[in-house]
Amino acid sequence: MYHLVVTACLVTAPTVCADRLLPTPEPLAETDCTNGASARIAAWADLHPDLVIGSWTCRPTGNLPALDLAEIAPGVLAHAGQAQPLSAANGGDIANLGVVIGDTVAVIDPGGSRAIGERLYAAIRQITDQPISHVILTHMHPDHIFGAEVFSEAGATIIAHHNLPSALDRRAGTWAESIPRQTGALAMLGTRAIPPDITLAARQEITLGGATLRLDPVATAHTDNDLTVLHLESGTLFTGDLVFAGLTPSLDGSLTGWLAWLSQPPDPPPQRIVPGHGPVSLPWDQGTAPLRAYLAALADQTRAAIIAGEAMSEAATHVGTDQRGDWQGFDEINARNAIAAFKELEWE
Numbered sequence: 001m002y003h004l005v006v007t008a009c010l011v012t013a014p015t016v017c018a019d020r021l022l023p024t025p026e027p028l029a030e031t032d033c034t035n036g037a038s039a040r041i042a043a044w045a046d047l048h049p050d051l052v053i054g055s056w057t058c059r060p061t062g063n064l065p066a067l068d069l070a071e072i073a074p075g076v077l078a079h080a081g082q083a084q085p086l087s088a089a090n091g092g093d094i095a096n097l098g099v100v101i102g103d104t105v106a107v108i109d110p111g112g113s114r115a116i117g118e119r120l121y122a123a124i125r126q127i128t129d130q131p132i133s134h135v136i137l138t139h140m141h142p143d144h145i146f147g148a149e150v151f152s153e154a155g156a157t158i159i160a161h162h163n164l165p166s167a168l169d170r171r172a173g174t175w176a177e178s179i180p181r182q183t184g185a186l187a188m189l190g191t192r193a194i195p196p197d198i199t200l201a202a203r204q205e206i207t208l209g210g211a212t213l214r215l216d217p218v219a220t221a222h223t224d225n226d227l228t229v230l231h232l233e234s235g236t237l238f239t240g241d242l243v244f245a246g247l248t249p250s251l252d253g254s255l256t257g258w259l260a261w262l263s264q265p266p267d268p269p270p271q272r273i274v275p276g277h278g279p280v281s282l283p284w285d286q287g288t289a290p291l292r293a294y295l296a297a298l299a300d301q302t303r304a305a306i307i308a309g310e311a312m313s314e315a316a317t318h319v320g321t322d323q324r325g326d327w328q329g330f331d332e333i334n335a336r337n338a339i340a341a342f343k344e345l346e347w348e
């Protein structure tokens with residue numbers, strides 16, 4: 001199987017260039033890849049006017065750079081992102097990504113950039129030529145979803161919580177500037193946020209043939225558009241950022257809603273969870289305990305500060321700080337969480 005790879009440079013910074021992979025829904029032989037290249041490049045360039053496309057090649061699957069995927073249950077694979085804040089060193093590869101293989105393939109979170117999505121696509125293609133039928137977005141945050149366009153081009157249907165499109169619209173402008181500032185422009189070259197094809201307001205099951213995924217949109221918790229994915233055959237629950245391990249949890253929805261979600265263990269009890277960040281396979285109790293302790297402390301200390309008559313700016317200097325422990329990126333994220341918690345709880 002062969003893949004079209006183009007060299008693309010930023011219009012605004014012509015020395016910032018990277019290889020971009022243009023996938024297809026069907027596997028291509030080398031001659032098909034070569035013969036169709038010009039038309040495909042022209043169509044892709046129309047959608048990426050911020051890029052200048054240079055040379056191209058058709059490369060075999062084995063020659064593509066690929067993410068590491070670990071099998072955590074039969075037919076269930078995961079990529080471990082680095083459990084750190086975004087940086088130039090990690091290039092946005094900080095979220096855990098999932099792959100479920102049945103007769104077709106589903107991706108749970110396509111990664112934080114076009115480049116990461118391409119490397120995930122390559123990793124899947126190094127395992128199977130089966131069609132990639134679905135991409136499920138666990139929530140709106142860029143480190144989880146900015147690779148979606150790669151899989152849309154590969155023919156997948158993109159599925160998300162019904163609140164995701166409006167939430168993404170509200171943030172898109174901010175993120176277009178802030179993410180490249182953190183990761184570097186090269187890491188985000190060619191990245192374009194795309195809306196989902198289908199949104200869900202209630203549970204839905206997807207059958208891939210030999211694998212069944214149960215998708216559950218969740219009430220506002222980490223964000224207002226969290227969605228969990230349960231692989232029924234193995235009992236593997238992809239929680240997205242409803243569970244953090246290692247990287248400091250970021251509150252972008254509702255603290256009380258998040259604690260409420262954590263207080264009701266999933267039914268049926270999962271065999272393992274794949275959190276949004278941290279180790280890719282954890283038991284429910286062990287995987288959620290540090291998060292639960294942190295969020296409970298955040299709520300308790302915020303309520304105490306409000307009762308003591310503190311201003312928000314004062315509370316933000318100390319609320320949660322005794323929870324630092326081994327959390328990565330703690331000081332900056334916790335300070336933002338303290339403000340979000342204060343705004344939410346001051347009206348209780």
Ligand SMILES: [Zn+2]
Nearest residue numbers: 139141222241
């Ligand atoms: Zn998130």
